[in-house]
Amino acid sequence: MLSTDNIAYVAGLFDGEGSITYKKYKEKKPKGNYDCWRIVMEISMTDEYVIRFIHELLGVGTVQKKPRKGHKMQWRWRCCFRDALFVCKIIWPYVQVKLRKVEQIIDHYDANKPYRKLHNVVDLDTYRRTNEKNKTRQ
Numbered sequence: 831m832l833s834t835d836n837i838a839y840v841a842g843l844f845d846g847e848g849s850i851t852y853k854k855y856k857e858k859k860p861k862g863n864y865d866c867w868r869i870v871m872e873i874s875m876t877d878e879y880v881i882r883f884i885h886e887l888l889g890v891g892t893v894q895k896k897p898r899k900g901h902k903m904q905w906r907w908r909c910c911f912r913d914a915l916f917v918c919k920i921i922w923p924y925v926q927v928k929l930r931k932v933e934q935i936i937d938h939y940d941a942n943k944p945y946r947k948l949h950n951v952v953d954l955d956t957y958r959r960t961n962e963k964n965k966t967r968q
Contacts, residue, residue: 832920836887840917841924843884848873850914850931852938869935871917872908881905888917915939 844850851870856863873884874896884907885893891909898904909917918932925932 832887837920838924840884840887841921841926843873843880844871844921845925845927847875848928850928850935852931852934867938869914869938870908870910871914872906874904874906876902876904878903878905881907888920890916912939 849870849872851868853868854865855868857866871891873881875881881893882905885891888909890913891907894906894908896904896906914935915938918935922929922932922936
């Protein structure tokens with residue numbers, strides 16, 4: 831269940847253990863070179879339970895084993911592109927360290943109107959306006 835506590839917990843995991851890739855690169859195709867985007871979010875750790883909890887909680891992404899010779903088994907949860915947008919919109923109010931990357935992904939997709947309305951995600955502009963109104967009332 832996506833409770834406030836669970837979302838804040840996942841945001842904290844991303845800040846401490848996660849990585850977010852938001853990068854443009856050139857891809858060579860037979861008809862020419864194209865700009866492509868790599869948008870990936872992942873968390874890797876040796877605690878399988880936590881990784882499976884994240885996967886079940888968010889309902890997106892994949893879980894993989896990452897064997898490392900001479901070390902404990904590492905587990906990785908990973909999501910890409912629009913699934914990353916979904917996660918970013920959920921954790922945006924709580925993330926601190928990786929806020930810039932989260933906002934880059936949200937802004938990347940918000941520029942494309944067809945992807946703007948996703949079910950059960952925070953609308954960043956509405957959230958900001960609501961927060962500003964609540965701050966002025968206090």
